[in-house]
Amino acid sequence: MTMPELKDIATRPAFDVIVVGGGATGAGVARDCALRGLSTLLLERDDYATGATGRNHGLLHSGARYAVADRANAAECIAENHILHTIANHCLENTEGLFVGLTAEDLEYQSVLVESCRQAGIGASVVTADEALRLEPALNPDLKGAVVVPDATINPFSLTHANLLDARRHGAVTLAGVRVERLVVEADRVTGVKVVEVRSGTTATLHAAVVVNAAGIWGGRLLASAGIVLPMLPAKGAMLVMNGRPCKRVVNRCRPPGNGDILVPDGTVSILGTTSERVDFDQVDDLCVTDAERRLLLAEGQQLVPALASMPIMRAYAGVRPLVADDSDPTGRAVSRGIVCLDHATRDGIDGLVTITGGKLITYRLMAEQATDLVCAKIGLSAPCQTATTPLPGSETPAFIAPRPHTPQRRHGTLAAQMSAIDGDRTIVCECEGVTLGEIRYAINTLGATSLDDLRRRTRIGMGQCQGRQCACRALGLIAQLLNPESAQADIVRFLTERWKGIQASGPDNALLQAQLINDMLDQLGVGHLACQHQQDTP
Amino acid sequence: MRYGTIIIGGGLSAITAGIALARRGRRVAVIAAGQPSARFNNGAFHLLGRFDRQPVESPLDAISSLAGQHPYRLIGQENVEKFAAQAAAILRTAGVNIVGSHKRNVNAYSPLGLPEPAWLVRETVLSDHAPLPSRLALLHIKGFIDSPLPMVAYHLGQNGFQVDTLEIDTPDIAAARRTAAGMRTLALARTLGGHKALAALHAKIREVADPLPQSVLLVLPALIGIDNSYTAQLFRDNLGRPLAFLPSPPPSVLGLRLTTELRHYFQMLGGLYRTNQRVTTAHTANGRVAYITTDARPGMHLEADNYILATGTLASGGLVTRDGAVAEPLFNLDLNPDGRVTVDNNLHPSQQGQTIDNLYAIGDILARDPRAGADREGVAMLTALHAARQIRP
Missing domain, CATH: 3.50.50.60 (FAD/NAD(P)-binding domain)
Known part of the structure; x- marks a missing residue:
């Protein structure tokens, strides 16, 4: 097709x-x-x-975050949360969430939060500090208490x-x-x-x-x-991709919404977010995470999960909330x-x-x-809406049992079955994320990918720990084979530039190391001199 | 434990220094922390392939334009010429089947099919060391995705070749295709390494290429001969028509083979090769290294008359970053503003301005000229030989 x-x-x-x-x-x-x-x-x-859509932390809200300040909003969230568990089950990971209180003020907020959740219809149960640490041993051991809420994560x-x-x-x-x-x-x-x-x-x-x-x-x-x-009032939110998953659940700080108050697991990595800052319109197409934002997120995040202090940052990115x-x-x-x-x-x-x-x-x-x-x-059409009950393609099986992460099934649900039709389709292209040749073919033929970056969004290729160093070249060959070779070389430079932008923002230490690794790879491909060029051209 | 020389690092520069010392009967140990960087070699060796991004024809002529801190300038033009010849001789003796000379670069084709100026290249690898025919046929192993052949075909076409692509499939290849990891370079190379699989591949290539004129050069991804160069040579020579190998992106057969060939030669000469050991501390006193320790036996002092530091860059841990600033973690050596180790003409580095007399720094860790490109293997091997020559019994 x-x-x-x-x-x-x-x-x-x-x-x-x-x-x-x-x-x-x-x-x-x-x-x-x-x-x-x-x-x-x-x-x-x-x-x-x-x-x-592609630049947020991938949290499937329970609504608890809004329960105190905006109950109507919170009620919408929990209703949609239930619906998405039915119609989009293959896009979700049912992690649960925790609101963690670290101070006496946090504990005061906790009682307000629990009452607000109850009124909005959000299941929220209080656990003791010991219980919270048993659920999530990586939490700050000085925590005062926690609330378990039905947060989950979603692959946008x-x-x-x-x-x-x-x-x-x-x-x-x-x-x-x-x-x-x-x-x-x-x-x-x-x-x-x-x-x-x-x-x-x-x-x-x-x-x-x-x-x-x-x-x-x-x-x-x-x-x-x-x-x-x-x-419209563009509000920038910055996020860090941490190379590890210290907590199974979503972890929120139990206080009114603020900077660096949430850690969302995503496969084997975690997203630390967020900030909120008004930006000008001319910035919305070219956002980068500043040094100050990175330090702020880390400082706040470490209070929740101390292990974040020594965890490498893979990359950083920012999105814009479309506030009106x-x-x-x-x-x-x-x-x-x-x-x-x-x-x-x-x-x-x-x-x-x-x-x-x-x-x-x-x-x-x-x-x-x-x-x-x-x-x-x-x-003048009176047709009823069916989307609250009709499952999305891939989520047709009602009791979808989430397969292990890093498989095509995790990303495409029941549709993954059609991705191993051709001999050779099971060949793994991206080891970090378990992307198969069949999935690449599907992403190009059925989901309309035309570049490496398109493939990344459809399959997660290059989003894992190696950030595309291992698989970019393979994927490039497939793009050249399935689409056109003329654009392939420009494409790898574009892809690495985009990755490079995120890596640079992850902090100077990781940026220097990643630049070295990318350059080493490009040297062996015979395009080292092009790489120097694009890295110098990219501010 | 006491050695003549301890070499810290296991990459191309470390093993070259080890070979040079062991050839002269020195007691030498190589301590390698992890995977040697030579694994990433793609069959070509670069002395000085580019200057200001432009291809260099004669590396020796271009050296005089390099900045004074570049290792070639420290070593001196005469030594560069001498060591370049020595390095080639070491590679040949180790069984690395190279062609080329330091007088004039050849074009070696990269895994993307782009010509890149090289000093030496494996004789079986696609390069213009001998005139190439105008027509090439890429042999595409069905289902093999580590070599981006459609891009290679495009790039070769852009460089003036008429390029055909022929699909190759054998029962062994088909079996590998049905598994998740069987089509990766090294796995497929092992599958194709057996006598029967090689014979079947041979027969298939002959059959598929039969309609093409004899003058067409067949090009096969470098999947043959994971341990030694002879297998690849025999495979080509017995085919009955011209064939060249194209490197695949790392980790490649050519890189793994280079590592094996050099390590075997070093060990054959009596060198001690310790792998999976990281040197964790180094103690200096009065401008000399006294001893080092490793993570394998933290309490044991390893002593030597001389030490060679060949730990590479950030990628291999030879350098580290601390809040954006580069540092050399073992000796805290003095670095230049680009974050590379500075040395004197004898390759001795310094600690807070004081030269360390029994320590030599070689290879990637050294300061360069940012305008110099495609010089990695040359710097690695030539600085290794320069350091080795100064170490006397």
Whole structure:
């Protein structure tokens, strides 16, 4: 199966819906629309799950984090948590979570937290300090107490691709690498979008009855092209990938949300997060983790889990929360909590346009449902939403028993069975993450990967302990074989540049070592002189 | 325990120094911490392949442009020439089947199929040491993914060759393909190493290549001869048509073979090779190393008349970083601003400005000229020989 290109659809009649943005929310909207029988097109400017979706700590909230400050939000979280355990079980790891109290103030907060969780319907049980240490021996031995909550972890890449896959199965068309330049407005009505295919520069105008803006932080710019003002407040969150998994469970600091208060396990590594800092719009496409953020996260994280002090940092990354200013506040300073679903006909007098933003990764499905309900109302279709009960591709087995990590089954659920059809498909390409040749073939043919970085997001290749040094070359050969060799050499330089950015931010010690290891490898491939060049060119 | 010379490190420079000393009958021990870096060798040896990223034709001519701290400048032009010839002789005696000379670089093809200027290259490996035909046929072992052949074909095509790709499959290859790890370079090389498997591969290559004219050079990923060079030579010579091997990315057959060949030669000369031992402490007094200890027997003092430090860079632990600053962890040697060990003309490093008379630093750990490229093997072997020559009985 080959993925459609812009030229294949430019001549098609108008769609019912065009969804702008290929993160979890956009993918969820496309799936919901397709399941309700709407002809659907999804457009993503880069690759799927490259924005906030792919740049968070992968926590499947129980809602406990919000229970004290925002009970409605917390109730949404726990409801969606239960739904995702059914419809997306292959994307989850059911780790449980702990809220750990280290000080007397923490313990005061703990009693408020437990009561708030009870009212929001979140199962929260208090354990003693000894019990907490028995559950998680790596916790700070001076802890005062802890609460066990139903937190879990989620693979946002698997989740997004499962939604996209199901959307395509129900007739939706999804295009990556197509940037929406602006909305087309005719007589107070959005009738379509002007787009450009990034690779070729081809432009086209595509039409739809309704356009859904699911472009996250980039959606403000899209709306501006139709003269609509939606003040968005980019908030950067920095995270460190720690090379180890000291705790089985998600570990939260038991106090009001702050910096460096969460450690989320992810396979054999852990993500230490996060920070929150307003950034300018011109920074959102090129975020890097600063020295100060790294030190702050480590200092706070060590209080929870002392072993983090001596644990190597593999890399660092940052994402942007798509926060929206509250419409009721004329100064534009107050942030709108929870899901923001806007009908621009009532808000701005421009019909045919829906914005879905705010929210969290865990509420992506509910966001999609709300946006799709609005789309259906505009089109005059009364089709019920099925996404709360229909399992995603890969999660069809109700009692999904999570297979061991680092297998295609862990990433693709029941779909992994089709990845060993061809003789040789079981050959391991990436040892760290257990990516097989069959999985690579599947990621290219069925999930539309066209580069090493695309492969990484679909299979986790290069995300393990070696950070791609062992497998990048093999994967490159496969890309050259399955796609085109012309782009392969540029691709490895791009891939390593991207990895290098994350590695540099992980701190000077690891950066120097990794640079040496990468250079040694490139030397043996005969492209050492290219490597020097790109590392010098990358600030 | 007392030795003539203790060499700390197990890579190409360490083993070269060991061989040079053992050849002269010295009592010498090599203490290697882990996997030797020679495992990453891809069949080519570089003296000075690039300067300012541009390919170098004659390494000797380019040496005078190097900065004064580069090891070649410390050793001196005359010695570079002499040691380069000696290094080649050592490799040949160890059974490494190389061609090439320090007078003029040849192009050795990398695992990606890119020509890279080299001093020496294994005679069986694809290079232009003898004129290459215009037409090549890449032999693709079905299911083998460690060698990115489609990219190789593309790069060779860009370099003016007409390139065909032929698929090779035998029952042994098919069996390996059905396992998770059987198609990795070293596993497949072991599978193909048996007499029957080699014969089947031979027959298959002959059959598949039969329609092609005799002048076409067949190119096979370097999977033959994991222990020695003769197997690869025999395989090629008995094929009845021209064949060259293309290195695969590390860990490669060629790298493993080099490690084996050098270690066997060193041991045959009476050298002591200790592996999986890390030197943990070194004690100096009055500008001399008094003794060292290792993690194998922490209480035991290992003493020698001379010590050679060949521990490599950050990748092998010869250097470490402490909050962004590079340090040499064993002796806390003086480093240059690039974080490499500085030495005098005799390769003696210093501790807080004081030269250590019975210590030599060699190989990757040494300060360089950042404009010099593709000089790793040359620096490793030539500094090893320079240090060895100064160690008298």
